[in-house]
Amino acid sequence: MTSNPLRIGLIGTGRIGQVHAANIAASPDAELSWVADPFIDGATGVAARFGGRATADAEELFAADDVDAVLIASPTPTHVDLIEKAIDRGLPVLCEKPIDLDIARVDALRPKVASLGVPVALGFNRRFDPAFAEVRARVAAGEIGSLEQLTIISRDPAAPPADYVAVSGGIFRDMTIHDFDMARFFLPDIVSVSATGTNTFDPGAREHGDFDTAVVTLTASTGAVVTIINSRHSAVGYDQRLEAFGSEGSLQVANRSTSLVSHSSAVSVESRAPYENFFLQRYAEAYADELASFIALARGGASASSTFEDGRAALILADAAQRSATERVAVEVPLG
Amino acid sequence: MTSNPLRIGLIGTGRIGQVHAANIAASPDAELSWVADPFIDGATGVAARFGGRATADAEELFAADDVDAVLIASPTPTHVDLIEKAIDRGLPVLCEKPIDLDIARVDALRPKVASLGVPVALGFNRRFDPAFAEVRARVAAGEIGSLEQLTIISRDPAAPPADYVAVSGGIFRDMTIHDFDMARFFLPDIVSVSATGTNTFDPGAREHGDFDTAVVTLTASTGAVVTIINSRHSAVGYDQRLEAFGSEGSLQVANRSTSLVSHSSAVSVESRAPYENFFLQRYAEAYADELASFIALARGGASASSTFEDGRAALILADAAQRSATERVAVEVPLG
């Protein structure tokens, strides 16, 4: 490509912000022009390593004339305002998930997103994971016939601290929301949600009225059923599996071992090393591909990114799951 | 053992009856003394192959003096009466599942089963599958810490004929009932059932108001959650998997390929032959071990068999699932 690199302003320099900054720096098609974080040492550190000017005030970033697009990796409560500011200035946005924990705030912003038409992508990175993307493409190509059941197993390595749980919005809005988006990546027309949540091990979750263990069943308008199995911890490492079951076969995504070596002895055979233990390793390629796709989107191309509407749908499903698990009823959702 | 073989009277000579007859004939500890089936050619044929006297009338079997125990493999509606006759005569019973499709009939028989104390075993053969039994023993031994999630995938090779569906009692009472018993094999204290059923492929199920696709979530009193994923068909062969997920690890039962051979080419690598396609092959060892356990039970020993109470519990869960899937609410069950 002969076009100039896309000049990206990054807001937020926490763990995910740093991943994006590194990917921007590594991309021949983008450069980091601004880094904003009220915690100015974070902004300064990221700018020093990956380029761009640092500021504690995102307004400065929005006012600059060398920002072509905005990447929002700040805390969730800031997302809605920052998206609005970006699209008001005509700047394409890649915003980390979720849009907000409050569907009312999302709905308030929705008409403007629709009318302005400035691209807004949501950071549901798993759509870009090579394995999940491959399965979806092969399902779409008809390789397993009609998709009848989708099973997603998603277990984090370890439960978050109790004070994070307190403000997380609960397991469905915080963790399962990735799986809701993955479900809709395959089956967008979800019509019903049934969720079960329990406490099996985490006192922090119990203390804050949250679940540490959850199973959600989604029904699509076609009759296809999605099962999502979650846990906030996993002794064997980050557990990220998926099975698409169709009328003519199935496609499965396995966990990725950290080694090609297996060990056999008189006690057990073919033992392998535990799985990659953290989402940054497991999804490293997904984050890079997500950025590449956003660059294309910002330049007017097509993108496989989750849209604002997808982000809203994921939140609707999370809200429905929360209600279903609490009130012990299935909840109909208007996505079919 | 120096004891004489246990003389077993078999009632019912359909597919399952024949499996039991063959196992009785092959056991050094049992012999087939009577074979009853109103379809006398069935009884005669089984007796000719595996021993015993044939009759069209089960009364003759009950009246005989060379029957030490009864194996009931006749149609479901006959089970309750036949169990009662057997225990009235003090004969230990192994009865195929389910006890009945009507919980009221089960409850009516229940006090007599309890008061007489004659052993009644239910034919939930999967408890005797070496792989499932191994997992349960290892979970019980604490190998994976506390059991938090149990996932059962159970898909039949092909949907039954529509006229069978019509009298089957529905997918939960007919097919999932095995999985309910398996769930209780690990977690007897189930307190809540949430079920989703849909139609994705089988016109026969749709015609008779049944589902061909189902997912059930069970909650145990401990907070542990069981997920059961069912389909009435499976292109890859009989799909029978289980994962016990605990605080310190997990144990999985894989499907059994029909061959040790794998094939690799420029297109794909490590391809294996499809799974064993039918329950009689997949569970051949389970049926044999189930019989051995029943022989021990009839002689006063201990048994891992499902009891009458287990059979009743499975039916209660099936009824609850049917109601949950129909009314779209979670249903509490009094098993905790």
Added chain:
Amino acid sequence: MTSNPLRIGLIGTGRIGQVHAANIAASPDAELSWVADPFIDGATGVAARFGGRATADAEELFAADDVDAVLIASPTPTHVDLIEKAIDRGLPVLCEKPIDLDIARVDALRPKVASLGVPVALGFNRRFDPAFAEVRARVAAGEIGSLEQLTIISRDPAAPPADYVAVSGGIFRDMTIHDFDMARFFLPDIVSVSATGTNTFDPGAREHGDFDTAVVTLTASTGAVVTIINSRHSAVGYDQRLEAFGSEGSLQVANRSTSLVSHSSAVSVESRAPYENFFLQRYAEAYADELASFIALARGGASASSTFEDGRAALILADAAQRSATERVAVEVPLG
């Protein structure tokens, strides 16, 4: 089939003789009519369990009028004489491998075997293993293109006692001989043998001038190369693998785990139970199929059994390997 069962006279009631006796008893197409063993208690015991008349003198078996075929499972030095007696009487023979440890004795019998035309099958049971037979059939069908390399890994669970080693004829004639026959099952036209033998663990082998570890390379007339890797012990259980590598792909036979269960923890994932530890379990189906094929052969049908010529060829390869490993030269063999 409406034909009468084939009446088989069994000579030798050791471990392998008992396997054959049980398979004969279990076959609807055969019956055990005589059991001969100079150790009369062995003969009597086998006859009591599996049928037939017992004798200490094989002559009595040969003189009987109710023997249609002979199965020789006696010690190796008796094979040549017993084969000769059987075919002199027109009785088809299934003889355990090897024919003899001395190629001169084999060659002395060879013309009579050829001229009489009475079927002689050698007990290279692995040709009947479903997995190996499947691979050979798929190679023959062209599934992997032209066969270029065949790799056979064959390791026994544990080394034999030193006094067995002393009379075994050495690892190549005693153990590798199975692999030589397997090699020729795929590539009959072997032209050259190169062998390496060492001592790594077994004092018994060292004491008797034998090897406990061996690798043999065979070259076929087509240029295809066979590699055989042997050890007299294997901590992980009986290790029996094969890879057929062709111009368009490969086919592999894996070891058979004793369980469908795998275990994962923070230390290792997907660990399985060790492999079946003994050839009688691993090759149970092969022994049964070998017998069925012999019954067909005895009745004038075709058989996939190794012939007398195959048995001779395996011994020629073993002799060549012994010379190659000792003299450290490649040895040409006249099988191309």
Added chain:
Amino acid sequence: MTSNPLRIGLIGTGRIGQVHAANIAASPDAELSWVADPFIDGATGVAARFGGRATADAEELFAADDVDAVLIASPTPTHVDLIEKAIDRGLPVLCEKPIDLDIARVDALRPKVASLGVPVALGFNRRFDPAFAEVRARVAAGEIGSLEQLTIISRDPAAPPADYVAVSGGIFRDMTIHDFDMARFFLPDIVSVSATGTNTFDPGAREHGDFDTAVVTLTASTGAVVTIINSRHSAVGYDQRLEAFGSEGSLQVANRSTSLVSHSSAVSVESRAPYENFFLQRYAEAYADELASFIALARGGASASSTFEDGRAALILADAAQRSATERVAVEVPLG
């Protein structure tokens, strides 16, 4: 580290030279200061992308005062002279394999390498592959007891062009030489070589008197046996496996699939995508780790790199294999 980056002069800008240049550029501990190639466009292009000054004359590189170490990736016949020039100037060298195709030239340089003591590392990158390095470390830690057998399967995706074969030195010096070094990574004291080479598919190899298919057996002074299985092509992709078999268990390195996805249907189950097809992908981490280790070595630290002596030993084994395959004798080598 606070030390300045190691300034590396690169000689040779072919495929491997470019890999090294990219890794140098990506390393925080090194920089590319000079790039030499008589094909000046190659040098200029690499310098433009990865840094440094370009020259057609390696003498200019050796004369420069901003070269701390030399990386030789030029054609094999130039290696000996370039190593000598580098160490004469006291510059540590990382030289691609092999040192030379002529052991006499290697031996002529050998005393100077020994007496000067300037570090010389050979580019046997596979020692740095995480999987192979892990197996070696676990073997060294005693995890499988005493190492008795090592099996290396190494098959290239596709045969090289005939004109490359003509000058390659033959399969043993060109391709197997990696496996000889890997064998000595585990078992340095090799005492005997037995090799078989054939032609199964490649007219180019046949035309130039080379083999396309080879099996080599190495015997170590301990009695441990190494088997190397080679082919110049592989339909399933680059085939790079290893099994270390010990008295108490085994460790295996599997091929790396290009995807986590498996596919199951009525025809076959658990099919995966073919293996990574090229050594640059398969060994990308190994090349990066090799460079890091060389940087440490150049700074006086320890390194797991193959030394000049290791490079010489690999060539001795290749020569022995060539003689063994041609003369059909086992060849003793003075490495024990």
